[in-house]
Every structure is written in structure tokens, then in C-alpha cells.
Amino acid sequence: MKTYRIATIPGDGIGKEVVPAGQKVLEALASAGNTFRFEFENFDWSGDYYREHGVMMPDDGLNALRDKDAILFGSAGDPDIPDHITLWGLRLKICQGFDQYANVRPTRILPGIDAPLKRCGSADLNWVIVRENSEGEYSGVGGRVHQGHPIEAATDVSMMTRVGAERILRFAFKLAQSRPRKLLTVVTKSNAQRHAMVMWDQIAAEVARDFPDVTWDKELVDAMTARMVNKPATLDTIVATNLHADILSDLAAALAGSLGIAPTGNIDPERRYPSMFEPIHGSAFDIMGQGLANPVGTFWSVMMLLEHLGEAAAAARVMRAIERVTADPALHTRDLGGSATTAEVTRAVCDFIAADR
Numbered sequence: 239m240k241t242y243r244i245a246t247i248p249g250d251g252i253g254k255e256v257v258p259a260g261q262k263v264l265e266a267l268a269s270a271g272n273t274f275r276f277e278f279e280n281f282d283w284s285g286d287y288y289r290e291h292g293v294m295m296p297d298d299g300l301n302a303l304r305d306k307d308a309i310l311f312g313s314a315g316d317p318d319i320p321d322h323i324t325l326w327g328l329r330l331k332i333c334q335g336f337d338q339y340a341n342v343r344p345t346r347i348l349p350g351i352d353a354p355l356k357r358c359g360s361a362d363l364n365w366v367i368v369r370e371n372s373e374g375e376y377s378g379v380g381g382r383v384h385q386g387h388p389i390e391a392a393t394d395v396s397m398m399t400r401v402g403a404e405r406i407l408r409f410a411f412k413l414a415q416s417r418p419r420k421l422l423t424v425v426t427k428s429n430a431q432r433h434a435m436v437m438w439d440q441i442a443a444e445v446a447r448d449f450p451d452v453t454w455d456k457e458l459v460d461a462m463t464a465r466m467v468n469k470p471a472t473l474d475t476i477v478a479t480n481l482h483a484d485i486l487s488d489l490a491a492a493l494a495g496s497l498g499i500a501p502t503g504n505i506d507p508e509r510r511y512p513s514m515f516e517p518i519h520g521s522a523f524d525i526m527g528q529g530l531a532n533p534v535g536t537f538w539s540v541m542m543l544l545e546h547l548g549e550a551a552a553a554a555r556v557m558r559a560i561e562r563v564t565a566d567p568a569l570h571t572r573d574l575g576g577s578a579t580t581a582e583v584t585r586a587v588c589d590f591i592a593a594d595r
């Protein structure tokens with residue numbers, strides 16, 4: 239029997255509720271299937287850890303994760319600790335340390351979800367957004383000078399390397415090729431960002447030659463926001479830079495329903511290091527500890543984790559269970575207008591998995 243080594247990092251707020259729920263789903267799968275098992279190791283890196291140790295995670299923390307097959311992450315964020323510490327000290331440290339340069343966000347309107355886009359008359363939405371996750375606008379290059387003086391100035395350099403652009407575009411073309419419609423939209427802003435984005439466009443055209451069966455087009459990021467609302471069915475796989483895709487994927491999550499549902503994977507496509515899967519929502523301290531957190535985003539992330547491990551049948555089984563839960567209003571948490579608790583939804587998903595043979 240195969241054993242997968244999974245690191246769990248609940249982090250802060252409702253991360254502490256949804257990650258254990260995700261672990262339960264993996265355990266339910268293992269006992270239903272008999273072809274693999276999981277060995278979990280939990281890490282308490284978080285805002286609480288910071289208050290005690292002055293860091294979000296130990297300096298050699300990455301070494302403890304290095305030999306895992308995947309990481310299930312909750313959320314990093316604490317009302318009493320500045321975002322740059324919680325974010326850069328934990329989540330981004332892992333993303334960068336393990337060169338998880340592809341951030342992947344599937345977006346679909348699940349059965350039973352009252353999504354805003356459905357109210358506009360369209361439920362025809364099945365996207366995967368690929369976000370460049372290592373450089374671009376968030377490269378960290380820049381500086382601030384003359385603080386407190388009239389000539390104070392600051393820059394954030396959007397640095398794009400040829401290697402970085404090519405590898406994310408190649409990943410996106412490959413992903414588009416693996417999907418039924420073989421359709422890719424490359425998002426740019428090359429009319430205004432006249433250096434890096436023009437290079438990005440040029441590299442996209444070069445990479446496209448290796449994927450003759452993929453139909454692709456280019457869209458400016460501003461026009462893209464309108465197209466996502468007005469013509470969602472014209473889109474399938476979408477690739478964009480770090481900042482652009484950050485914005486587009488929040489829009490996508492909102493169009494498809496609740497923040498509590500959307501998943502994401504931070505992927506090292508070369509599989510040199512473990513990849514990390516997490517719900518896109520934050521720590522949501524306002525509802526923490528009350529059993530109100532919607533665990534579906536975490537379950538969907540678990541599904542992506544299984545796909546990444548190559549366990550396609552198990553992944554499909556989780557997705558079927560998720561869709562049965564979302565289809566039933568009695569199993570909706572408060573963010574979806576229902577009154578089910580985190581524990582009730584988790585139990586239902588585990589039961590569906592057990593019954594789905």
C-alpha cells in the first residue's frame with residue numbers, strides 16, 4: 239500500500255478549523271479505498287507561534303517539509319500582527335522556498351450555489367486561472383528613500399525574467415492542452431506596461447508554437463474583467479502575471495459564489511519540492527471558533543492535492559461528495575445562507591465518500 243506523507247499547517251483563525259476537517263476527508267478516503275494511506279505531520283506555525291518565538295516558522299522549517307508529498311495549508315493572518323509578517327514569514331516563505339511558481343485556481347459554479355454570475359443569466363463557467371507566483375509585480379524589488387522629507391519616493395519594480403515568464407506560460411499551455419476545450423487566454427497589459435509585458439507577449443507566441451493544438455488569444459487585463467462577467471463561456475484556461483491574476487482570481491471566486499468555496503494550489507510543476515494546497519479565504523477571525531467556517535474550499539483543495547499526487551479516482555470521489563453537499567441547502571454554512579456547521583458539512587462529505595463505492 240502506498241503511503242503519502244502530508245504536512246498540515248492550519249495557521250491562524252478558521253485555518254485551525256478547516257485544515258483538521260480536510261485531514262478527516264483524506265482519512266475517510268484512505269479507509270474507503272484501501273490503496274493508499276496518509277502519514278500526517280502537523281505544524282503549529284502561526285500568529286500564536288510568532289508571539290512565542292518572534293517568527294512565524296522556525297528558520298529551518300522548510301527542511302521539515304522538504305520530504306513531504308504535499309502540504310495542506312489553512313491561512314496566515316492575525317489582527318494583531320502586520321500582514322507583511324504573517325504573509326512573508328510563512329506562506330510566501332514556503333511558496334518561494336519551494337519555488338512553487340504556478341498558482342492554480344479552478345473556478346466553477348458548484349450545484350446549489352447562488353452565484354452572482356448566475357443572477358446575470360450565465361452559469362456557464364469552467365475556468366482555471368494560472369497565476370505567476372514567483373516574480374513580476376510582487377518580486378520585492380524596489381525601495382523607499384527620503385522618508386519624512388518632501389522628496390520622499392518609493393518604487394516597486396515589476397521584474398520579469400525570461401525564464402520566469404517562459405516556465406509559467408509553458409505550464410499554462412500544457413494545462414490548457416490537457417483540458418477538453420484546449421483553450422488558453424493570455425492576459426497582458428502590454429499597451430501600457432511596455433517592457434515586461436511586451437516580452438511576456440513575445441514569449442507566449444514562442445511557446446505557442448510547441449502547442450499547435452491549443453487555441454489561444456490575448457486579452458488586456460482591464461478588458462478581461464468585463465469579459466469574465468459578460469462572456470464567461472469564451473474562457474477556459476487563463477494565465478496572467480502575479481498581480482493581474484491575483485485580482486482576476488478574486489473576481490472569479492466572487493462570480494462563482496462564496497469566498498469559502500474557492501481552492502488553490504501552489505505548484506512546483508517540476509516536482510523538486512512539495513506543492514501546497516489551501517483554501518483562498520483568509521483567517522476570518524470574525525467567525526473563528528464558532529463552527530461557522532465553510533470547509534468546502536479546503537475540501538476542494540484536498541481534491542487538487544489528490545490530483546497532484548496522481549490519485550485521479552480519489553480526487554473525483556471527493557469532488558462528487560463536495561457537489562452533493564453544495565447541492566443540499568440543508569448542508570450550507572452561514573456564508574451560503576444556511577445554518578449547517580463545519581462539523582456537519584465535514585461529516586456529510588466523509589459519509590458520501592464512504593457510501594460512494
Ligand code: ATP
Pocket residue numbers: 252313314315316497498499519520521522523524525530531532533535571573
Ligand atoms: P485575512 O486577513 O487572513 O485575509 P480576513 O479576516 O480578511 O482574513 P477573509 O478570509 O479574507 O478574512 O474573509 C473575509 C470574510 O469572509 C470573513 O470575515 C468571513 O466572514 C468570510 N469568510 C471567509 N472565509 C470563510 C469561510 N470559509 N466560511 C465562512 N465565511 C468565510
Ligand code: MG
Pocket residue numbers: 520
Ligand atoms: Mg482577507
